[in-house]
Amino acid sequence: MNTRKRRQQIFSTALTLFSEKGYDQASMRDIASHAGISLGLTYNYFKNKEALLMAIVESGIEQIEQDWPNYSAENLQQWLVRYFTILEKYRNYWLLLRALRLQSSLTQQLEGHFDELNNFIIGDLAILMQQNGHSKALPEAILLYATLDGMATQYFTNKRYPLNKMLALLQRKYDPATSPAEAP
Amino acid sequence: MNTRKRRQQIFSTALTLFSEKGYDQASMRDIASHAGISLGLTYNYFKNKEALLMAIVESGIEQIEQDWPNYSAENLQQWLVRYFTILEKYRNYWLLLRALRLQSSLTQQLEGHFDELNNFIIGDLAILMQQNGHSKALPEAILLYATLDGMATQYFTNKRYPLNKMLALLQRKYDPATSPAEAP
Amino acid sequence: MNTRKRRQQIFSTALTLFSEKGYDQASMRDIASHAGISLGLTYNYFKNKEALLMAIVESGIEQIEQDWPNYSAENLQQWLVRYFTILEKYRNYWLLLRALRLQSSLTQQLEGHFDELNNFIIGDLAILMQQNGHSKALPEAILLYATLDGMATQYFTNKRYPLNKMLALLQRKYDPATSPAEAP
Amino acid sequence: MNTRKRRQQIFSTALTLFSEKGYDQASMRDIASHAGISLGLTYNYFKNKEALLMAIVESGIEQIEQDWPNYSAENLQQWLVRYFTILEKYRNYWLLLRALRLQSSLTQQLEGHFDELNNFIIGDLAILMQQNGHSKALPEAILLYATLDGMATQYFTNKRYPLNKMLALLQRKYDPATSPAEAP
DNA sequence: AATGAATGAGACTTCATTCAT
DNA sequence: TATGAATGAAGTCTCATTCAT
DSSP states (O other), X not given: OOHXXXXXXXXXXXXXXXXXXXXXXXXXXXXXHHHTSOHHHHHHHSSSHHHHHHHHHHHHHHHHHHHGGGGOOSSXXXXXXXHHHHHHHTHHHHHHHHHHHHOOSSOHHHXXXXXXXXXXXXXXXXXXXXXXXOSSHHHHHHHHHHHHHHHHHHHHHOTTOOHHHHHHHHHHHTOTTTSOSSOO | OOHHHHHHHHHHHHHHHHHHHOTTTSOHHHHHHHTTSOHHHHHHHSSSHHHHHHHHHHHHHHHHHHHGGGGOOSSHHHHHHHHHHHXXXXXXXXXXXXXXXXXXXXXXXXXXXXXXXXXXXXXXXXXXXXXXXXXXXXXXXXXXXXXHHHHHHHHHHOTTOOHHHHHHHHHHHXXXXXXXXXXX | OOHHHHHHHHHHHHHHHHHHHOTTTSOHHHHHHHHTSOHHHHHHHSXXXXXXXXXXXXXXXXXXXXXXXXXXXXXXXXXXXXXXXXXXXXXXXXXXXXXXXXXXXXXXXXXXXXXXXXXXXXHHHHHHHHHTTOXXXXXXXXXXXXXXXXXXXXXHHOTTOOHHHHHHXXXXXXXXXXXOSSOO | OOHHHHHHHHHHHHHHHHHHHOTTTXXXXXXXXXXXXXXXXXXXXXXXXXXXXXXXXXXXXXXXXXXXXXXXXXXXXXHHHHHHHHHHHTHHHHHHHHHHHHSOSOOHHHHHHHHHHHHHHHHHHHHHHHHTTXXXXXXXXXXXXXXXXXXXXXXXXXXXXXXXXXXXXXXXXXXXXXXXXXXX
């Protein structure tokens, strides 16, 4: 099997296990055996467990950023739906990143990545906000992002979370026609 | 030192370390040594590491619920400020609970506790919403709770998060005078 | 409570636990709590766990030797029954001594005690043998003692062992009337 | 070193130590270091200490039962000698099994194995008894087995035990020519 | 005489990592 | 490139023993 594929195989297995069980609870043997390869081989592709984690995090962020334009939306209402579509697609990344963020004792290195992704999304959101006529688009974007983040957390950790209902409510709230964010 | 104090000492040291480094990364030896006692002694007060965690989680939720009435608010604007005051006070609990929630392989027992606390807060919020004249208070409360959750996450993991600004913006958004949630 | 009684209390609790669970599996805390006293108190009466064991072993052998004359028998048939009566009475001692014997890494000290008790019983048996007309009483006694030992082992470790049947069979075997040990 | 040999190496080291010092007193580190390997490696071959014990017990009984036919005897006199030959060969197994039997808190599983082996030997013995003209062969076999068991215990725990003398005496006792078990 | 909190050694076990093949 | 045997550090937990009260 070629090097890139092999790397990808270890990679995605590790992502799954890290996000399901947590970084500490997923052992290298776990990963190797779920990937159907030998324990030692993982070390041919990744220097050590932490490097594997870092590769996953970095690549995850990179993938999301590359994938993002495919989901561009014309208005906020569309955007909101698409945001959760992407989230669903990158569910494991999201769960892993969130869990890591809550554990400091992380490399400083990770912090930068987190901020990068956050700002990336918030920036995108702010542009739409501006188009929607918000005068203070950035603060609005930051606030909305918090809402989305909270919804995602609930959605991913609570099977009964009524995501669609909440999404509809949110769309109404940000519909310029029915509920102008700024009073005239 | 008396038994209750000693227990409390281990307890709060563990809470700090669990919330800082994560449950897995904080070793019992860590906890003991930060508490200034021997490793073995921790086991005189808590059956094992998991029992220590459970004691912390349960007591945390209990404390918050008991403390809650002290922060009752007359309107949503007040409530929002007080919510973050409580959050700050129980910061470590919040961080721990959130990290645990993101790691499955949790006891079913924990799930129940999480839901309990969530519903407790959402319920409180829904009442205020109703007083504010919202006809669909519960969905509104759930959505607002997501926002608060997202803000908390950002605030606790990002030193530069402009909490106060966001809070002010949120207050304006939910001020019945300036921005009626339902059009007449 | 007076010293002698307290000592006896720890003593007999320890004997029970040692014989039931084994010396290693019975902890000092176990013993103290089953005896209804504090952990520390055991150390006021016995220097340490090994000393407690030694005291039990020595006293057990001493007790048996003192008790022995109360069970004197007129002939071998009687003796055999009485032997198992005593055995039943000192069941825990027997089990403990036997288990200890099978573990070397014992103090040499114990070895001496074991031999002492064995010889004591064999000597008693040999006298009866001689009275029964056996010319080589000592070897006969040693052999019979092995039989008794084997029976005891089976009896104590197998609830369904037909001790009475075996005892009857043994009595017949050693009845001078029906089965002279030496052919004329 | 190949896997089978390595396993066997750990296996036999453990058997020796378990039988010498007892299961509890022999630590996994003991076993590893006597086997000349690292502590962790033992766990590549046996799930845990108890599994190692079980493997030893089961394999011991299996080996004995397979080896048994090689020692078949034409008459009881021969059989007796051969019995002790086998016993000597499997000395460590015998000592371990006996020690385990005296410690309750055993798995039920072990109980079954013990009974199996006992019945296996007693059955073999009963057949010979019957050939020897005993009408009640099974009780006789059970009784003789007790004798053998007692002799083995003495022999294995007492360096000065006159096994050969006792064996000769026993052979005479069960010789149909000199001492018919049943009077005409 | 009595308590049980406190200690620290040591037991079992897991796991990241290395290395000979 | 690929394997998995092998290592040793580290983690959880137990327990004999001591000691202040």
